[in-house]
Amino acid sequence: MTDPATPAVDRRALLTGRWPAHAKMRMPAVAEVASVLVQARPERLDAVASAIEALHGCEIFQRSPQGKLVVVIEADDVGVIGTTLNLISSLPHVLTAALVFHGTDQG
Structure with missing residues (x-):
């Protein structure tokens, strides 16, 4: 089933760069x-992971039973990254939250 709001893809137009401007995704x-590497109390790891996953743009990439979580944050603005990192570090039962990597994709 196709979505009527999504235009049909013309393969030739797409490959030759003649795809209509109004059809491009914004x-x-x-x-x-x-x-972000998060260290939490091992006995509270599930609660901390649930709280982090509830935050907009956050995903738990990896976890260990020793209380460590690797969190990926995606945002449109660098300020949101900093705000989210501060929010994670202030969650109950979080011992540390350290920025390990930050990258910007300029489209």
Whole structure:
């Protein structure tokens, strides 16, 4: 089933660069991605992971039973990355939250 709001893709037009301008997806000009290493109390790891996953743009990439989480944050603005990192570090049962990687994609 196709969505009537999405135009049909003309393969030839797409490959030759003649895809209509109105059909192009609107993407943010800048995409920010960050990885954060979170150390939490092992007995509260599930609660901390649930709280982090509830935050907009956050995903748990990896976890260990010793209380460590690798969190990926995606945002449109670098300020959101910093705000989210501060929010994670202030969650109950979080011992540390350290920025490991931050990258910017300029479209």
